[in-house]
Amino acid sequence: MDKTLLLQSYDLKATPQRLEIVGALYVQGHLNIDTLYSELKNKFPSISLSTIYKNINTMIDKGFLSELKIPSEKNLYELIKEEHSHVICTQCKKVTDIHLNISSLLQEARNISKYKFQKSSIILNGTCPECF
Amino acid sequence: MDKTLLLQSYDLKATPQRLEIVGALYVQGHLNIDTLYSELKNKFPSISLSTIYKNINTMIDKGFLSELKIPSEKNLYELIKEEHSHVICTQCKKVTDIHLNISSLLQEARNISKYKFQKSSIILNGTCPECF
DNA sequence: CTGACTGCAAACGTTTTGCACGGTA
DNA sequence: TACCGTGCAAAACGTTTGCAGTCAG
Numbered sequence: 001m002d003k004t005l006l007l008q009s010y011d012l013k014a015t016p017q018r019l020e021i022v023g024a025l026y027v028q029g030h031l032n033i034d035t036l037y038s039e040l041k042n043k044f045p046s047i048s049l050s051t052i053y054k055n056i057n058t059m060i061d062k063g064f065l066s067e068l069k070i071p072s073e074k075n076l077y078e079l080i081k082e083e084h085s086h087v088i089c090t091q092c093k094k095v096t097d098i099h100l101n102i103s104s105l106l107q108e109a110r111n112i113s114k115y116k117f118q119k120s121s122i123i124l125n126g127t128c129p130e131c132f
Numbered sequence: 133m134d135k136t137l138l139l140q141s142y143d144l145k146a147t148p149q150r151l152e153i154v155g156a157l158y159v160q161g162h163l164n165i166d167t168l169y170s171e172l173k174n175k176f177p178s179i180s181l182s183t184i185y186k187n188i189n190t191m192i193d194k195g196f197l198s199e200l201k202i203p204s205e206k207n208l209y210e211l212i213k214e215e216h217s218h219v220i221c222t223q224c225k226k227v228t229d230i231h232l233n234i235s236s237l238l239q240e241a242r243n244i245s246k247y248k249f250q251k252s253s254i255i256l257n258g259t260c261p262e263c264f
Numbered sequence: 265c266t267g268a269c270t271g272c273a274a275a276c277g278t279t280t281t282g283c284a285c286g287g288t289a
Numbered sequence: 290t291a292c293c294g295t296g297c298a299a300a301a302c303g304t305t306t307g308c309a310g311t312c313a314g
Contacts, residue, residue: 013268013313033303048271053304055269069201071253074303087245098245105237109256113219113230117258121203124241126249145288145293165278180296185279187294 001026010062017044021055022079030068030076030095070095070123085122091131098124133158142194149176153187154211162200162208162227202227202255217254223263230256 003022004014012018017040024039025031031039033052040047056077059065068076070088076095084097106117135154136146144150149172156171157163163171165184172179188209191197200208202220208227216229238249 008314015269015313017270046271049303050272050305051270057305067203069203071199071201085241087241087247087249089247090250096245098241100237100240100244102237105232105234105254106256108232109217109219109230112232113228113258114261115219115221115256115258116264117219117256118222119257121253121255121257122237123253124238124247124249125251125253126245126247129246132248140289147288147294149295178296181278182280182297183295189280190294 006064010059010064012058012062017047017051018055020044021052021059025065025077025079029097030078032074032076034074036077068095068121083120085120085124087124087126087128089128089131090125091127094128096128138196142191142196144190144194149179149183150187152176153184153191157197157209157211161229162210164206164208166206168209200227200253215252217252217256219256219258219260221260221263222257223259226260228260 003019003026006022007014007018020040020043021036024036028035033049033056036056037047037049037052040052056065056067060067064080065077066080068078068086070076070086073088073093082099085100085102086095087098088095100122102120102122106120109115110117135151135158138154139146139150152172152175153168156168160167165181165188168188169179169181169184172184188197188199192199196212197209198212200210200218202208202218205220205225214231217232217234218227219230220227232254234252234254238252241247242249
């Protein structure tokens with residue numbers, strides 16, 4: 001993935017801090033502010049939390065980052081790729097992407113509610129194989 | 133619904149404030165803190181926000197209230213009844229309950245992930261018939 | 265070279281806490 | 290009556306803002 005190109009394609013300057021944010025999210029999938037902050041601290045000891053917040057917000061505004069709100073957990077941030085759902089282990093709190101076919105679910109919801117659906121946020125809570 | 137009995141069955145004293153909180157949630161479905169606060173202000177002009185927070189938290193701990201986190205909206209609170217999903221209108225922000233059959237979705241998720249699922253949180257975003 | 269970005273400090277809004285008083289069981 | 294719950298004020302927390310200096314394009 002060309003991080004510089006990604007940023008520039010959204011009219012954002014490819015600063016070292018932003019490259020690192022995008023890189024961390026690309027490699028690790030979902031990160032909360034604190035984790036992101038400590039990751040970045042390693043490379044830029046003088047980075048400030050507000051830089052991270054500002055960048056996350058602009059990336060969300062630009063439309064290539066999304067915020068994931070999880071009941072009783074801190075918000076996570078992830079680069080937007082294809083639509084997908086999330087599973088969370090109740091024990092170890094690990095968050096994983098899962099690609100579910102939700103077309104029949106949406107169909108059913110459309111029949112019942114008469115809404116026109118644009119987006120869905122599906123989070124499944126369970127116990128992962130390692131935590132059984 | 134006997135609000136006093138509900139509270140007592142969870143070892144909580146049936147104070148007027150709590151009865152009103154439960155009543156408001158029972159009638160209105162989902163409420164955020166601010167709405168709850170202004171509702172209660174009518175009946176108890178001297179009620180404090182912290183009373184509401186404390187009560188909501190204890191009710192969540194006791195297990196008969198749940199917190200609904202919606203992307204870019206304030207958290208909503210609802211009494212726990214049968215498992216259900218939520219649809220939110222992108223335009224008017226109205227939140228409605230919907231009962232979807234998610235057994236095949238869970239089945240699929242179980243096959244893919246090997247998780248044992250206990251809970252699901254499904255939020256569908258769309259446009260409601262009135263907002264077309 | 266210039267506008268966009270960073271880092272600091274301060275401000276802000278929301279939620280939690282400590283404590284004295286009051287009310288439920 | 291004993292303890293739990295309330296309301297107030299203050300503290301804590303997460304996030305945003307303003308600003309001066311810096312850097313990418």
